[in-house]
Amino acid sequence: MKKVKITILKTTLxxxxxxxxxxxxxxxxxLMKEGEVYYADYARPxxxxxxxxxxxxxxxxxLAHGASEIWYYSDxxxxxxxxxxxxxxxxxxxxMKLEATEIEALPEE
Known part of the structure; x- marks a missing residue:
């Protein structure tokens, strides 16, 4: 499993x-500010x-489990x-923008 990068793109009203x-x-x-970055896998950051x-x-x-196809019906x-x-x-x-990464998710100790 890989980590997923979460970037806050916009806060709107x-x-x-x-x-x-x-x-x-x-x-x-x-609670969330534009430009903030989090990394997640199976648990909330x-x-x-x-x-x-x-x-x-x-x-x-x-994404953490390797989904690489275009979402839904490619639309x-x-x-x-x-x-x-x-x-x-x-x-x-x-x-938010979610991006698959190559960062390995390590089990918590």
Whole structure:
């Protein structure tokens, strides 16, 4: 199993939805910052949002185990070993890039 590089590409705020449904003063996600990088395999990286992990772990798992085909019906991501995903926060989704690496995932001691 290999490690997967997770890069935070964007933190967003759906202003129209936040205005209608969000609490006053809602801003982009306070937990994740653009440019942050994490490495994962089978477990959530330390400091990584629990809810975001729930939304992306299946892609991380697939990439960590060597998935190299183009996702789905070849109508999504053009680069093998890459997935662009988001967390499940509908008001302030965080967009992430997942990349397969050649870094071996070692069992924790």
């Amino acid at each position: 759906q202003e129209d939805l936040a205005k209608e449904y969000g609490v006053d003063g809602l801003t982009t996600c306070p 330390e400091g990584f949002c629990d809810e975001a992990w729930k939304a992306i772990y299946q892609y991380v798992f697939a 999504w991501i053009k680069t093998p070993g890459v997935a662009i995903v988001s967390c499940n926060d509908g008001l302030r989704p965080v967009i």
